[in-house]
Amino acid sequence: MKKVILPALLLSLYFFTPASASAQQIKGNGWTVTQQGGAWRFAYQGKLVTSYHVKSVLRPYFYPLIGPTGKGVTRKFPMKEGIANESTDHPHHRGLWFGLGKVNGIDFWHEKEGAGKIVFTGLKGIQIKNQSVTLKTGDDWIDPSSGLKIMEDRREFTLHKDPAGNLSIDATITLMATTGDVKIEDDKEGAFAIRTTPSLRLKGPVAKGHILTSEGLKDADAWGKRAKWVDYYGPDSTGSIYGIAIFDHPTSFRHPTWWHARDYGLFTANPFGQGHFEKGADPHAGDHTIKNGESLVLKYRILLHHGTPQEAKVSESYANWITQ
Numbered sequence: 001m002k003k004v005i006l007p008a009l010l011l012s013l014y015f016f017t018p019a020s021a022s023a024q025q026i027k028g029n030g031w032t033v034t035q036q037g038g039a040w041r042f043a044y045q046g047k048l049v050t051s052y053h054v055k056s057v058l059r060p061y062f063y064p065l066i067g068p069t070g071k072g073v074t075r076k077f078p079m080k081e082g083i084a085n086e087s088t089d090h091p092h093h094r095g096l097w098f099g100l101g102k103v104n105g106i107d108f109w110h111e112k113e114g115a116g117k118i119v120f121t122g123l124k125g126i127q128i129k130n131q132s133v134t135l136k137t138g139d140d141w142i143d144p145s146s147g148l149k150i151m152e153d154r155r156e157f158t159l160h161k162d163p164a165g166n167l168s169i170d171a172t173i174t175l176m177a178t179t180g181d182v183k184i185e186d187d188k189e190g191a192f193a194i195r196t197t198p199s200l201r202l203k204g205p206v207a208k209g210h211i212l213t214s215e216g217l218k219d220a221d222a223w224g225k226r227a228k229w230v231d232y233y234g235p236d237s238t239g240s241i242y243g244i245a246i247f248d249h250p251t252s253f254r255h256p257t258w259w260h261a262r263d264y265g266l267f268t269a270n271p272f273g274q275g276h277f278e279k280g281a282d283p284h285a286g287d288h289t290i291k292n293g294e295s296l297v298l299k300y301r302i303l304l305h306h307g308t309p310q311e312a313k314v315s316e317s318y319a320n321w322i323t324q
Contacts, residue, residue, distance in 0.1 A: 054120035063095030093195035101187030186286030193268035209234035224277030
């Protein structure tokens with residue numbers, strides 16, 4: 001057998017797709033990605049970063065999500081119950097996830113009878129390169145009454161740890177009309193979302209958080225407004241200050257997006273809620289139809305950073321991201 005010598009450039013690249021390998025774990029450049037049951041577990045330098053859950057759920061989600069201080073940044077409920085100072089409202093708020101309020105009249109946001117299901121259809125590949133790892137997946141959006149597919153999506157998530165311990169997750173979500181036209185209706189519920197840990201709330205027994213947008217709006221004034229990015233920041237359980245920022249890319253649909261940013265720790269980038277967010281707007285202003293055979297691309301970054309938005313230079317980080 002002829003011996004193949006790989007170029008040095010490829011020594012920092014680890015990659016497999018379902019067609020080329022059946023491995024359940026890959027390692028490289030500090031990252032370890034392991035398939036465990038219905039989830040993909042991501043660890044960096046031996047420490048858990050997050051897991052992406054795809055099995056026996058109404059829609060895929062990331063949980064837990066470990067921030068730069070070593071603490072989880074999202075609410076634990078409903079994945080774990082009985083946690084002190086955690087509320088049990090909105091059980092569909094699972095970590096970091098993507099969903100939509102109305103697609104062809106079907107609810108792909110809540111967890112209730114009659115809700116649509118986003119079904120993981122397969123791993124499209126995992127790549128480790130330099131200090132980043134990329135996960136590619138596919139999903140079908142299923143009508144619960146007929147069991148038929150109404151839409152597909154392709155997701156690409158790239159996780160990166162910087163030398164300071166900050167974590168970024170770049171998300172590109174492509175919605176594809178493969179079985180007919182797809183109508184996404186104006187709704188405040190959606191789309192790229194996270195439910196923060198209680199200390200980042202603005203209201204509640206342990207709430208010490210704040211909100212800042214790229215346009216300089218603060219706290220309650222951020223709700224329903226358009227912005228390039230939004231940052232929730234405050235102390236973790238030990239008092240260390242950190243933040244969760246979500247960036248909206250200029251190439252993302254309807255940039256700059258509207259923000260469903262709530263004082264109880266939910267915030268979402270939602271390009272389909274204009275009629276609900278803007279006073280006097282047409283109730284269907286946010287409607288959009290993806291014609292059969294066409295697609296729509298949403299592109300975001302979530303940044304878990306040390307310190308306040310000013311200390312973390314979030315504005316500069318956003319400017320660097322959009323020029324990459």
